[in-house]
Amino acid sequence: MSPVLEIQNVTVRRGRKNLLNNVSWTVNEDERWVILGPNGAGKTTLLQIAAARLFPTTGTARILDEQLGAVDVFELRPLIGFSSNSLTSTMPMQETALNVVVTAAYGVTGRWREEYEQLDERRAFELLNEWGVGTVFDRPFGTLSEGERKRVQIARALMTDPELLLLDEPGAGLDLGGREALVERTSQLVTHEESPTTVLVTHHLEEIPPGFTHVLLLRDGAPVASGPIEETMTSANLSKTFDTELDLVHRDGRYSAFKKQPAQH
Numbered sequence: 001m002s003p004v005l006e007i008q009n010v011t012v013r014r015g016r017k018n019l020l021n022n023v024s025w026t027v028n029e030d031e032r033w034v035i036l037g038p039n040g041a042g043k044t045t046l047l048q049i050a051a052a053r054l055f056p057t058t059g060t061a062r063i064l065d066e067q068l069g070a071v072d073v074f075e076l077r078p079l080i081g082f083s084s085n086s087l088t089s090t091m092p093m094q095e096t097a098l099n100v101v102v103t104a105a106y107g108v109t110g111r112w113r114e115e116y117e118q119l120d121e122r123r124a125f126e127l128l129n130e131w132g133v134g135t136v137f138d139r140p141f142g143t144l145s146e147g148e149r150k151r152v153q154i155a156r157a158l159m160t161d162p163e164l165l166l167l168d169e170p171g172a173g174l175d176l177g178g179r180e181a182l183v184e185r186t187s188q189l190v191t192h193e194e195s196p197t198t199v200l201v202t203h204h205l206e207e208i209p210p211g212f213t214h215v216l217l218l219r220d221g222a223p224v225a226s227g228p229i230e231e232t233m234t235s236a237n238l239s240k241t242f243d244t245e246l247d248l249v250h251r252d253g254r255y256s257a258f259k260k261q262p263a264q265h
């Protein structure tokens, strides 16, 4: 079986800066990856490539068996569910939450003249309910809270039943209860046997839902370490990634980390 994502020697250059520097990374179908790293590490840039929204300056990216640059991205994108703050700003603020989700089926952001099947509306409504935002289905997207918008975005990303799901900082801006609900729901999603191959970007270990199998630790546009989460998520690797001496805590499938304290005598 060929990989879902195959990034080889990818560099992304803007001016004199390398946003990504010779990155190679492979994601297989049954894997669920977390990309973790500090601000400016290049996480979003890498996810934009995986979403077929950005082309490498050098190197190659194969997504769902198609070579980026040699395929019509408009055919590829419906197979990829993508939730990101960069997309939120392109959503028409006057559209209802239901329309924001249902229009994903047609690869557009605004409801125009498309004929929507009742089936699509029902699915969109179910997804909103599953992600805890069913009650705001008829509210304009622009009037929703940050947390509600995030959840509507994830519902939209899932609308086309994607083969690859990319979640860029889904927990950012959520309160503690909202974050925990999101972690629980995402964990249920990725541990379901029919779930898509998923990649989640975050800076916070607490936002990693149980069920993620692999981690890519990124710093200054390059991997510090990558591989199965149990082996790769270590105090030493985290300390190198965040340039701070950290102690990792792993409990009941959840992670967090704290600055190492001097030994007490």
Ligand SMILES: Nc1ncnc2c1ncn2[C@@H]1O[C@H](COP(=O)(O)OP(=O)(O)OP(=O)(O)O)[C@@H](O)[C@H]1O
Pocket (backbone or CB within 6 Å): 014, 015, 017, 019, 037, 038, 039, 040, 041, 042, 043, 044, 045, 046, 203
């Ligand atoms: N067009 C651009 N020109 C120059 N630098 C850029 C450009 N776009 C992004 N950058 C820089 O590239 C680096 C990587 O950005 P990216 O958004 O991928 O990082 P990130 O790991 O997602 O960061 P964060 O956690 O803060 O969202 C940052 O230092 C950013 O300022």
